[in-house]
Amino acid sequence: MIALSANLNKIALIRNAREGNFPDVITHGRVCLDAGAQGLTVHPRPDQRHIRPGDVRNLAALCRERQDTEFNVEGNPFAKPSGGYPGLMALVLETLPDQCTLVPDSSDQLTSDHGFNLKLDSARLLPLIAELKSAGIRVSLFMDPDLEQISLARDVGADRIELYTGPYAQAASGQHRALNDIFAAHCAAAEHALQLGLGVNAGHDLNLVNLPRYRTLPGLQEVSIGHALVVDAIGMGLENAVKAYLDCLAGN
Ligand SMILES: CC(=O)[C@@H](O)[C@H](O)COP(=O)(O)O
Numbered sequence: 431m432i433a434l435s436a437n438l439n440k441i442a443l444i445r446n447a448r449e450g451n452f453p454d455v456i457t458h459g460r461v462c463l464d465a466g467a468q469g470l471t472v473h474p475r476p477d478q479r480h481i482r483p484g485d486v487r488n489l490a491a492l493c494r495e496r497q498d499t500e501f502n503v504e505g506n507p508f509a510k511p512s513g514g515y516p517g518l519m520a521l522v523l524e525t526l527p528d529q530c531t532l533v534p535d536s537s538d539q540l541t542s543d544h545g546f547n548l549k550l551d552s553a554r555l556l557p558l559i560a561e562l563k564s565a566g567i568r569v570s571l572f573m574d575p576d577l578e579q580i581s582l583a584r585d586v587g588a589d590r591i592e593l594y595t596g597p598y599a600q601a602a603s604g605q606h607r608a609l610n611d612i613f614a615a616h617c618a619a620a621e622h623a624l625q626l627g628l629g630v631n632a633g634h635d636l637n638l639v640n641l642p643r644y645r646t647l648p649g650l651q652e653v654s655i656g657h658a659l660v661v662d663a664i665g666m667g668l669e670n671a672v673k674a675y676l677d678c679l680a681g682n
């Protein structure tokens with residue numbers, strides 16, 4: 431069974447558009463879990479454009495009180511603390527999520543748009559990954575489907591990789607020839623990761639149109655989906671949107 435981890439970034443983005451706490455991120459996280467999502471994902475960024483440190487703390491408590499629910503916190507471990515943002519490592523070691531997905535985003539990026547270059551970052555990542563794992567946190571690295579880089583992910587001690595599916599999603603909305611090539615590259619990357627003993631997650635711009643094919647990726651364990659999930663929820667409601675993604679992942 432492929433786990434659905436609902437990303438709540440965009441709920442927080444709407445909340446931050448006004449003073450106050452409406453919509454309440456925790457309430458909508460609970461709706462996702464009650465609808466059957468196996469976990470929640472957030473990506474607290476230094477500029478706190480959406481998820482804030484308090485959201486991470488509150489969602490960690492929500493997920494802890496529920497059986498078989500995973501909390502996944504994403505972010506760049508090298509981003510400097512600023513304002514009320516304590517830094518990813520401090521926030522994750524304080525809240526102890528089930529999984530931490532390290533992402534090489536710079537602070538000024540609109541969104542995540544590439545995986546790690548471990549030829550450059552391995553030395554800096556090694557001690558951080560060791561520290562997270564010693565705290566009992568599963569570590570996933572946000573990666574492009576590059577076999578050499580995925581081998582380095584194993585070498586630096588990652589438990590899983592998260593395949594960046596942005597280019598796949600772009601191809602799925604355009605010319606199909608590129609889509610076949612890109613999906614084949616993702617399948618080869620997943621097979622390579624599995625042979626190395628790495629788990630395989632995936633995410634970014636997955637939606638109800640491109641997920642039916644992507645769910646056939648060899649050994650896929652978890653997808654984290656937020657942007658399209660929240661857009662779909664505008665039309666069908668959040669509970670129904672979560673159930674639609676779960677049905678899609680189940681092959682219905
Ligand atoms: C790493 C990734 O692809 C997403 O998890 C990320 O959370 C997207 O961030 P925004 O929601 O800020 O675009």
Ligand SMILES: NCC(=O)COP(=O)(O)O
Pocket residue numbers: 437471504592632633634635636654655656657658659
């Ligand atoms: N890691 C991907 C994620 O959490 C959500 O990405 P998106 O669905 O908001 O593009």
